[in-house]
Amino acid sequence: MARHTGPKTKISRRYGVLIHGSPKAFENKNYPPGQHGPKGSRRKLSDYALALAEKQKLRFQYGVLERQFRRYFALASSKRGVTGEILLQLLETRLDNVVQKLGFAKTLYAARQMVSHGHVAVNGRKTNASSMNVKPGDVITIRSGERSKRLAVKYLDQTSALTPPEWLLVDKENLSGSVVRIPTRSEINPIVNEQLVVELYSR
Secondary structure: OOOOOOOHHHHHHHHOOOOOOOHHHHHHOOOOOOOOOOOOOOOOOOHHHHHHHHHHHHHHHHOOOHHHHHHHHHHHHHOOOOHHHHHHHHHHOEHHHHHHHOOOOOOHHHHHHHHHOOOEEEOOEEOOOOOOEOOOOOEEEEOOOHHHHHHHHHHHHHOOOOOOOOOEEEEOOOOEEEEOOOOOHHHHOOOOOHHHHHHHHOO
8 A cells, every 4th residue: 555654744845735734734834844944945946856746746645656656647648638637537536535535534544544444335346446446437335334334424524514526426324425427627626737747757
């Protein structure tokens, strides 16, 4: 499982944008980590360094390893359409991300744990593959076990103020959700310039 075990806010501080961690902690320390962070300003980066930073931000946002990310890019490149947008759609429709967006987990890490521990089923079949991509028509349900339902209800209470995106439909009463369609770029609202990521891998 691809996960960062260090301070999560430190990643956000490194790249100057909130990716994971506490928003308040990021606001209080919105400078780069390290002993010189508070003193110095962010140095000007080369075009390559900028593109690399965008790729790393995208990787950390979805919690994928470099090898996984390269596979996603290769798959996006092989499809017809805008490579950058397809890459974002592949990452956005990962099962762990969808479980979080439905409100069945508060964070991406919690959603990944929900899936890997067998609390989630897709189209009635149990799965522990958090990296699987869902597609329009797929139904994601919390399994009928008491622990599974208890966890999902707890997270639904914690995420009650959040509204699922329009490309997803959630049924809180039955602890299920479905994929209406593939999200558009504007619905994904990425924190990166994905075109720089495409250019980085096209060098």
